[in-house]
Amino acid sequence: MGIPLLSLIVFTPAAGAAVLMFLRSDDAVRWTALGVTVLDLALCIAMLASFDTTTHEMQFTETHPWVPVLGITYALGIDGISALFVFLTALLGLICVLASWVAIDRKVKAFMISLLAMQTLMQGVFCALDLFLFYVFWEAMLIPMYLIIGVWGGGGRVYAAFKFFLYTLAGSVLFLIGVIVLYFNGGETFDILALTAQDLPFPVQSWLFFAFLIAFAVKVPMVPVHTWLPDAHVQAPTAGSIILAGVLLKMGAYGFLRFSLPMLPEASVYYSTLMLALSALAIVYGGLLALAQDDLKKLVAYSSISHMGFVTLGIFALNLRGLEGGILQMFNHGVTTGALFLFVGLIYERTHTRSIADYGGLMKVAPVYTTFLALFTLSSMALPGTNSFVGELLVLSGGFAADLAAGAAAVVGALLGAAYLLGMYGKVALGPASVGARFKIRDVNAREMAAILPLAVFVVWIGLYPKPFLNVIDASVVHLLAQVHSKGSGQ
Amino acid sequence: MTAAALFQSALASLPEIVVITGACILLILGQLLRKGQEHFLVWSCVAVVLIAALATLMLSSEVRPAYTGMFIADRFAAFFKFVFYLATVLTFLLSRKYADIEGIESSEYYVLLLFTLSGMMIMASATDLLSIYVGLELMVLCTYVLTGFLRRERRSNEAALKYVILGAVSTGIFLYGVSLVYGLTGTTQLDAMAAAVTGHPLDPGLLLAVVFIVAGLVFKVGAVPFHMWVPDVYEGAPTTITAFMSVGPKAAGFAVILRVFLNPLVAASDVWIIVAAIAVVTMALGSFVALVQDNFKRLLAYSSIAHAGFALLGVVAGGADGIASVMLYLLIYSLMNLGIFGIVIMMRNGDFSGEVIEDYAGLAKPHPGLALLMLLYLFSLAGIPPTAGFFAKFYVLVALVERGFVMLAVTAVLLSVVAAYFYIRIVMVIYMREPERTFDPALTPLVRATLAFTAAGTIGIGLFPAWFLRLAQNSVFGG
Numbered sequence: 001m002g003i004p005l006l007s008l009i010v011f012t013p014a015a016g017a018a019v020l021m022f023l024r025s026d027d028a029v030r031w032t033a034l035g036v037t038v039l040d041l042a043l044c045i046a047m048l049a050s051f052d053t054t055t056h057e058m059q060f061t062e063t064h065p066w067v068p069v070l071g072i073t074y075a076l077g078i079d080g081i082s083a084l085f086v087f088l089t090a091l092l093g094l095i096c097v098l099a100s101w102v103a104i105d106r107k108v109k110a111f112m113i114s115l116l117a118m119q120t121l122m123q124g125v126f127c128a129l130d131l132f133l134f135y136v137f138w139e140a141m142l143i144p145m146y147l148i149i150g151v152w153g154g155g156g157r158v159y160a161a162f163k164f165f166l167y168t169l170a171g172s173v174l175f176l177i178g179v180i181v182l183y184f185n186g187g188e189t190f191d192i193l194a195l196t197a198q199d200l201p202f203p204v205q206s207w208l209f210f211a212f213l214i215a216f217a218v219k220v221p222m223v224p225v226h227t228w229l230p231d232a233h234v235q236a237p238t239a240g241s242i243i244l245a246g247v248l249l250k251m252g253a254y255g256f257l258r259f260s261l262p263m264l265p266e267a268s269v270y271y272s273t274l275m276l277a278l279s280a281l282a283i284v285y286g287g288l289l290a291l292a293q294d295d296l297k298k299l300v301a302y303s304s305i306s307h308m309g310f311v312t313l314g315i316f317a318l319n320l321r322g323l324e325g326g327i328l329q330m331f332n333h334g335v336t337t338g339a340l341f342l343f344v345g346l347i348y349e350r351t352h353t354r355s356i357a358d359y360g361g362l363m364k365v366a367p368v369y370t371t372f373l374a375l376f377t378l379s380s381m382a383l384p385g386t387n388s389f390v391g392e393l394l395v396l397s398g399g400f401a402a403d404l405a406a407g408a409a410a411v412v413g414a415l416l417g418a419a420y421l422l423g424m425y426g427k428v429a430l431g432p433a434s435v436g437a438r439f440k441i442r443d444v445n446a447r448e449m450a451a452i453l454p455l456a457v458f459v460v461w462i463g464l465y466p467k468p469f470l471n472v473i474d475a476s477v478v479h480l481l482a483q484v485h486s487k488g489s490g491q
Numbered sequence: 492m493t494a495a496a497l498f499q500s501a502l503a504s505l506p507e508i509v510v511i512t513g514a515c516i517l518l519i520l521g522q523l524l525r526k527g528q529e530h531f532l533v534w535s536c537v538a539v540v541l542i543a544a545l546a547t548l549m550l551s552s553e554v555r556p557a558y559t560g561m562f563i564a565d566r567f568a569a570f571f572k573f574v575f576y577l578a579t580v581l582t583f584l585l586s587r588k589y590a591d592i593e594g595i596e597s598s599e600y601y602v603l604l605l606f607t608l609s610g611m612m613i614m615a616s617a618t619d620l621l622s623i624y625v626g627l628e629l630m631v632l633c634t635y636v637l638t639g640f641l642r643r644e645r646r647s648n649e650a651a652l653k654y655v656i657l658g659a660v661s662t663g664i665f666l667y668g669v670s671l672v673y674g675l676t677g678t679t680q681l682d683a684m685a686a687a688v689t690g691h692p693l694d695p696g697l698l699l700a701v702v703f704i705v706a707g708l709v710f711k712v713g714a715v716p717f718h719m720w721v722p723d724v725y726e727g728a729p730t731t732i733t734a735f736m737s738v739g740p741k742a743a744g745f746a747v748i749l750r751v752f753l754n755p756l757v758a759a760s761d762v763w764i765i766v767a768a769i770a771v772v773t774m775a776l777g778s779f780v781a782l783v784q785d786n787f788k789r790l791l792a793y794s795s796i797a798h799a800g801f802a803l804l805g806v807v808a809g810g811a812d813g814i815a816s817v818m819l820y821l822l823i824y825s826l827m828n829l830g831i832f833g834i835v836i837m838m839r840n841g842d843f844s845g846e847v848i849e850d851y852a853g854l855a856k857p858h859p860g861l862a863l864l865m866l867l868y869l870f871s872l873a874g875i876p877p878t879a880g881f882f883a884k885f886y887v888l889v890a891l892v893e894r895g896f897v898m899l900a901v902t903a904v905l906l907s908v909v910a911a912y913f914y915i916r917i918v919m920v921i922y923m924r925e926p927e928r929t930f931d932p933a934l935t936p937l938v939r940a941t942l943a944f945t946a947a948g949t950i951g952i953g954l955f956p957a958w959f960l961r962l963a964q965n966s967v968f969g970g
Contacts, residue, residue, distance in 0.1 A: 065957075066957065067956055067957040067960060068957060069957065069960055069961055069964065070886075070889065070960070110855075110859070135876070136876040136877050136881075139875055139876045139881070140875065140876045140877050142875060143866075143870055143875060146915065146918070147918075147922060150919060150922065150923050151922050151923055157923070158919055158923055161919070161923075162912070162915070162916075162919070165911070165915055166908060166911070166912060169875075169908050169911055170905070170908045173904035173905065173907065173908055174901065174904065174905075176885070176888070176904060177888065177892070177897065177900050177901055177904060180885075180888055180889055180892040180900070181892055181897060183889070183892075184892060184893060
């Protein structure tokens with residue numbers, strides 16, 4: 001037994017948060033938080049460096065008894081799918097600290113502690129191999145996130161925080177009951193791998209599928225349980241939005257991949273049409289809503305709903321291209337939308353308005369800013385050469401193979417995406433410089449650049465050469481698909 | 492009764508004897524004490540409880556029936572007694588400063604708490620409807636007095652009067668049920684009752700008797716439809732007594748409920764349907780009514796009603812896991828509830844009552860540590876991991892699902908979402924408002940110790956529940 005690398009990755013931020021409690025000056029707090037997130041990212045890179053892409057087995061596993069009477073263990077481990085998101089979480093964690101450097105000017109210590117606590121819990125969700133442990137991480141996230149939105153958010157923050165908290169809680173308590181039912185039907189164990197190997201009768205699978213669906217659909221969010229998202233996004237501070245869009249939304253999709261598909265294969269196949277329909281609805285409806293927004297943050301928030309529709313569409317296409325595209329798109333969305341929220345935050349810090357109508361001709365006053373904004377906007381609308389193109393193409397080809405109508409809806413969604421994103425970019429960056437007349441806008445500085453550049457690198461890297469990323473997930477996806485079809489084909 | 496049997500009986504009830512003797516001595520000593528020597532009284536009371544705890548610990552190795560089947564010292568009783576000791580000692584620690592602030596000078600305050608403790612202990616050990624009744628009356632008579640202890644305050648007097656009248660009615664109902672049982676089976680012993688009806692179809696008279704007994708006991712834990720006294724009494728009583736009542740007597744009520752309800756007689760009578768209905772309605776009422784409360788003590792009263800409903804679900808589940816889940820729930824609830832009450836008690840200082848939720852606006856700014864503690868207790872009460880409150884609820888749900896009561900479990904968790912709203916509303920007031928006043932909490936070392944202890948328990952049991960879970964499972968009677 002070597003170094004417990006995953007435990008280190010998960011609990012380094014928490015340890016950092018504990019250290020922060022003893023610091024007094026705000027600057028010390030900021031630098032320590034930055035150091036902790038850099039360390040965590042370094043650990044993740046070390047983990048990826050020794051990650052074996054040829055196997056679907058869980059790697060870096062750790063198991064310790066926790067509550068032996070109930071068969072609860074402290075079990076961590078990652079496969080290709082979780083590895084990607086552990087890395088994404090660490091990356092966005094670092095960017096969140098940078099994004100909050102000056103944007104958060106009161107209760108800095110408490111904010112950074114919440115942020116680091118959040119990071120521990122998110123890493124825990126992706127690493128947990130025990131359902132109970134998973135649930136503890138999953139649910140405990142509500143506490144710091146509630147505070148991040150509610151204390152440091154915008155004008156309507158209290159309402160948004162309540163809505164976020166209650167929606168998510170209501171979704172996940174049903175998941176909890178599902179977990180307990182699964183426990184008794186699956187041989188009194190919370191071990192995710194052991195439960196995956198179980199063959200549950202179809203009626204049980206069916207009930208569990210819907211119990212899980214409610215929890216995951218709220219997180220993704222899928223239409224019609226998406227209404228918490230615009231409020232939470234708009235009111236949250238920039239770092240909160242980045243975490244929400246970048247990582248939290250992925251957890252719903254991750255839940256489908258980790259639980260619904262492998263544990264409930266028959267139900268997943270049986271209800272895949274329903275899921276495709278819901279995904280298509282989310283894609284088109286989210287796109288239409290985004291088209292009508294004047295608030296920059298709201299626009300990105302609604303575009304998230306549309307983009308996450310692509311993800312679930314890919315997952316429930318239940319074929320290799322769809323799944324790989326969906327997972328890659330999860331990563332891409334984390335990078336691209338995280339970046340877009342960062343950009344909205346940056347400009348809001350300067351002008352204190354998010355209304356698109358207030359902007360225009362930003363290109364002339366902040367050329368570097370607008371250039372990178374163009375990159376991420378194009379990435380978000382999946383222009384060839386950017387990361388989302390690869391993901392969306394895979395999803396579309398998988399989607400068309402699974403269901404013609406769903407594929408067609410996705411194409412409509414992609415067109416809508418081009419419309420609202422280009423429209424937004426045109427109004428903000430091009431044309432006469434209306435905002436420049438009222439505000440003196442400085443371009444991005446070095447710290448902001450440090451937050452932007454890593455994301456830009458991934459946009460281009462995945463866009464031009466996605467193979468390393470697909471390699472990481474490939475073995476796990478092939479295995480997952482085999483599980484679904486070997487058991488689910490009975491239907 | 493031979494001398495040897497008498498000695499055995501006395502030995503089995505040694506903790507009760509210690510507490511009652513200690514209370515009697517302190518009653519006299521208290522009259523001799525001069526003003527300013529209250530701390531002597533507090534520490535003597537704590538010492539009495541600790542001696543009793545030691546005795547309980549030494550006796551807990553084996554099951555000791557005593558007093559010809561009226562009484563038993565088993566691990567089930569020992570577990571509950573430790574919950575009572577915990578509640579009583581923490582109440583003593585919280586009371587010291589609070590008594591000064593409120594102008595409670597009489598030593599009877601502490602002595603009555605000891606007598607209440609002895610009543611609860613008898614309840615936990617009683618195996619006969621009559622000895623249950625003795626313990627019950629000893630406990631509630633003392634709490635009637637303690638509720639009205641703020642003699643110059645109208646609210647306190649009113650609460651005490653309400654409590655006495657309603658309590659007397661419920662005791663009457665209980666006794667009537669006992670008399671019916673005696674008439675039908677010729678015994679009041681729980682085990683003998685079960686033996687008397689084995690093989691016979693249940694007659695309606697017995698069912699009626701059970702319903703009366705249920706009604707009497709449900710009153711004590713504050714479940715619907717006998718909950719009306721709870722908010723008024725909780726609001727009017729001295730806050731330390733409220734804290735104590737929400738934990739100790741409630742746990743004692745549950746100890747009796749578990750003994751009576753999980754007796755084969757009751758288990759055979761489908762009474763669980765009634766209990767399930769009571770549990771769900773109790774949770775719903777507690778959760779929904781708490782939403783509109785502005786007074787912190789009333790809010791906690793409704794919250795305690797909701798928690799009683801949740802714990803009753805463990806009774807519905809029954810079986811070893813069901814019983815253990817109720818026991819664990821009560822232990823954890825005691826810790827987190829005494830913690831949050833500790834803060835309310837501490838805020839009472841000078842002219843500041845600290846009873847209105849708005850009083851806490853912006854507490855996080857001047858007192859981040861206290862705010863963090865409140866955050867911990869409140870999220871634990873709401874049942875959010877990784878706090879102990881989550882594990883308590885989780886285990887009750889496991890017991891329910893094990894018995895196949897999935898729909899009950901779903902109802903329970905959905906209602907707990909409603910309950911979460913009012914807990915996080917307080918968090919909102921603390922963290923998301925600007926302070927409008929300066930806070931001057933009465934933060935004495937004793938209060939600090941209480942808060943540290945309860946906080947350690949709330950987070951500790953949440954992170955490492957295994958040992959406590961096994962303790963509860965090992966303490967289940969007959970298992």
